[in-house]
Amino acid sequence: MNTEEQKKAAAQAAVDLVRPGMKIGLGTGSTANYFIDLLGAKVREGFDVKAVPTSRASYDRAKNNGITLITLEEFPRLDLTVDGADEFDGNFNLIKGGGGALLMEKIVASSSRYMFVIADESKKVTRLGKFPLPIEVVPFGFKATAWKIENALKSCNLAAKLTVRVKDGKPFQTDAGNIIVDAAIGWIPDPVKLSNLLNILPGVVDHGLFIGICGRVLLGTKDGVKQLDKPPNTPPAKMRKQ
Numbered sequence: 042m043n044t045e046e047q048k049k050a051a052a053q054a055a056v057d058l059v060r061p062g063m064k065i066g067l068g069t070g071s072t073a074n075y076f077i078d079l080l081g082a083k084v085r086e087g088f089d090v091k092a093v094p095t096s097r098a099s100y101d102r103a104k105n106n107g108i109t110l111i112t113l114e115e116f117p118r119l120d121l122t123v124d125g126a127d128e129f130d131g132n133f134n135l136i137k138g139g140g141g142a143l144l145m146e147k148i149v150a151s152s153s154r155y156m157f158v159i160a161d162e163s164k165k166v167t168r169l170g171k172f173p174l175p176i177e178v179v180p181f182g183f184k185a186t187a188w189k190i191e192n193a194l195k196s197c198n199l200a201a202k203l204t205v206r207v208k209d210g211k212p213f214q215t216d217a218g219n220i221i222v223d224a225a226i227g228w229i230p231d232p233v234k235l236s237n238l239l240n241i242l243p244g245v246v247d248h249g250l251f252i253g254i255c256g257r258v259l260l261g262t263k264d265g266v267k268q269l270d271k272p273p274n275t276p277p278a279k280m281r282k283q
């Protein structure tokens with residue numbers, strides 16, 4: 042299977058795991074789009090499901106597919122979120138936000154009982170960080186925030202090149218009206234520590250490290266879809282040595 046076939050096959054495997062009556066989170070990105078389209082096809086055959094989208098793009102796609110949309114205000118707890126990822130490691134920690142939807146993706150995934158990642162095999166890494174880490178910051182004082190991010194990275198002995206994401210010649214704007222700073226780090230030796238450091242910086246709204254949220258990866262490979270489950274004895278992120 043080529044990359045697109047792997048993404049689609051992973052999405053189909055996730056659709057097969059959705060049970061009638063579930064309330065699910067819909068991710069954002071090309072792999073999540075396959076999931077939305079395949080789920081939509083099932084909905085049009087009468088399958089009952091309700092969903093919270095994680096971006097305007099996924100909202101539009103799900104609506105066009107006839108999927109019943111709900112909000113987290115109406116239903117604060119979801120059964121399952123299915124989303125793509127830019128990278129996942131052996132601890133099922135993720136880098137997300139390549140599509141700029143990380144804030145809502147993290148809110149929705151962390152409000153769900155389970156998060157399944159659907160991915161092609163290029164997303165599996167031994168160590169996170171080859172993909173630049175997206176960091177969502179408020180526009181006010183963003184250069185001061187970038188300086189604080191650099192200092193936080195230095196305190197972890199990381200030297201990263203920070204770039205403000207641009208689209209159509211202007212700073213990319215997230216659905217929440219924020220800016221994305223992409224941090225080209227290279228290798229993140231301690232994702233938990235870095236996540237905690239970034240979480241407390243004024244001006245940082247959120248970042249693309251998803252720690253301890255994903256429990257299963259449906260991985261499209263050349264030879265078919267592999268279901269990877271997080272070992273039950275993996276301690277929750279906050280209990281791991283920081």
Ligand code: 5RP
Nearest residue numbers: 070071072125138139140142
């Ligand atoms: C969007 C994301 C996506 O899940 C991630 O970028 C993967 O995208 P794709 O499925 O297109 O490779 O985090 O914010």
